[in-house]
Amino acid sequence: MTHHARHTLAFVLALGLAGSPLMARENLVTPFSGLTNLPGSAWESLEFPDIDQHSQYQLVQQDGQQVVLATSSDSASGLIHRVAVEPGDSLILRWRWKVANVLEEGDARRKSGDDYPARIYVAFEFEPDKASWFERAKRKTVSALFGEELPGKALNYIWANRLPQGDMIANPFTGDTMMIAVNSGQDQLGQWVTVERDIVADYRRAFGDDPPELTGVAIMTDTDNTGGTARAWYGDITLLTPDK
Template sequence: MASLNDGWEPLIFPNIERHTQYALNTVDGQQVVRASADGSASGLIARLALEPGDSLVLSWRWKVSNVYEAGNAREKSGDDYPARIYVAFEFQSDKAGFFERAKRKTVEVLFGETLPGNALNYIWANQIPEQTLVANAYTDKTVMIAVNSGEQQVGEWVSVERDLVADYRQAFGEEPPAIVGVAIMTDADNTGERATAWYGDLTLRR
């Protein structure tokens, strides 16, 4: 992440007016992204077209200022995270029903971009235990994976490494299609709370 203009672009959601603020910071001589949320939601995404193969490892490090008191991955009202990594996979139209394909096409026409299919969200949770997988409160096309949880490591840098292929198989019970995007996101639009997160050394490797 040498530059926020180097392959990264804003990830904005319809009907959410307050956007999280992202900026490059230097911490201990290394460049990281600082995200500040205040009742807001948006992300930064790198668009990709990458076949995951038999194994593809995503690694990063992150730090958060706090967790959300009202955060709860199982409820829409608590679907906020001080830090998350969002991995979007290609939509597989041959596995979708007619109404799902029609609904997606309508949204794509309205918003002018191709929507992804399934997604994995690696989250810093509040309530659910680490390593727990739960369906997103809004859509079963997204599975949340708690890689950190609670306050124990708040204020500390935490390094994370995940095999995207293994996680996709566990989450969706099938082989993953191509990856179309990886995003960072700090959001607080459902809880209305505040948090700051720092992201660094986000890499993909075979």
């Protein structure tokens, strides 16, 4: 297994560690604007095996509000927020972000281009009754190696380089993660962009089924595959039922 595949696996693994399920009657994601510090908060640092260079995340003031500044130089790491929520018929994920640049070598269709100035993961519980014998056996082996139970499928909202806005494709490392280009290219560089997605509708479009329990939300700015540099700002992320 390559170190790139291991860091993808480790990221998904960390997203799967959550408690008992809850219904989403309020925002289940701690807003960055209300934090005093990142260390010790609900947003946990995530670092990957065999990757010595880590992306940096810090609280900063930007345009009158506290946000997270992410910087990456030939590096990869993320911040994760674990949750446990039943999606129901609709579950709205809303956030705002800003990027300083896209990655010239970034290409969501290739392993060597699987880097993004900004992305948000949404991970779901593994459903063994819907998996093949091979998939169950593979997960059992990997779980034994990592010492934890693996989650299931994931949606990955990205600021893409080449992939057109609105397109959805499988991650080049695993078909269990679908990449959705919610922004693409250079047209909105340096501007705050607000994104709202119904993750239930996106899951159904991606995998042709209703989603199981939601287990985690994460942000990540990474450049380890392309060797590039990136800088992005993440504003508050909200996870709400439609009536909120």
